[in-house]
Ligand code: HEC
């Protein structure tokens with residue numbers, strides 16, 4: 754619904770009901786929430802994870818490139834995602850009912866389990882990570898954005914938030930993430946169909962990137978190049 758207001762002789766249209774993305778998440782990083790998210794029992798989590806294996810892989814490496822790997826993920830970041838699925842602040846047909854079926858204790862236990870899984874799993878499993886190496890020119894485009902960003906367009910380096918240089922509370926690791934999943938999320942942030950990022954860093958950054966850059970970044974992370982020391986991957 755639109756309300757028409759006349760101010761200083763000009764017509765202003767004001768949306769009367771707040772857009773759903775005005776409140777990105779009900780999670781705040783209070784000491785209480787940080788303690789709740791960090792207090793899980795990984796053993797109990799490993800039993801609960803039997804319900805997740807089918808899609809996220811027995812070792813936290815998914816066999817499908819559009820489903821995220823959860824192995825070694827920062828505990829707080831996946832705790833927040835499960836809370837957001839539960840409150841429908843992050844939309845996903847498979848994940849909303851699954852997250853709703855978990856108790857707060859289940860969520861803490863399962864995130865503690867996935868956070869402990871090694872990033873280099875047993876080669877016998879059927880993971881798709883790491884994917885194909887990108888062509889050198891595209892890898893260089895991505896490496897530049899990961900390491901330096903683009904000051905002219907106001908894009909900060911990806912690694913300033915996603916590591917390895919610095920981690921912020923609740924920021925997901927991209928080091929061992931599937932390329933198709935990374936691309937889907939960048940596109941969803943750019944179109945604002947994913948809107949659960951507090952203070953909008955990802956909706957802003959993803960929309961500033963070109964389609965080609967989003968693809969190059971997804972290929973870069975999906976090939977495992979994010980695991981290499983900063984800046985070394987573009988020169989290969
Ligand atoms: C039917 C398949 C399926 C099952 C079962 C499943 N997931 Fe998921 N999960 C997905 C998909 C697909 C996504 C990505 C959603 C999207 O595209 O935004 C996802 C996303 C997630 C994320 C967000 C990860 C990130 O990097 O942001 C977490 C955390 C998660 N799932 C945890 C779980 C847990 C814990 C269980 C078991 C209790 C589980 N999932 C069971 C399919 C599944």
Ligand code: HEC
Pocket residue numbers: 821833898899909910911912913914915923924925926927934935936938939949950951954955958970
């Ligand atoms: C200012 C900090 C910041 C910068 C810089 C940043 N990100 Fe993010 N990113 C975040 C946060 C915070 C989230 C988690 C949002 C949420 O709570 O769901 C996120 C989430 C993501 C996700 C979804 C991950 C998942 O597991 O669901 C992808 C993909 C992503 N960022 C890619 C990038 C890329 C590529 C760049 C560089 C072009 C970048 N980000 C730069 C803060 C940042």
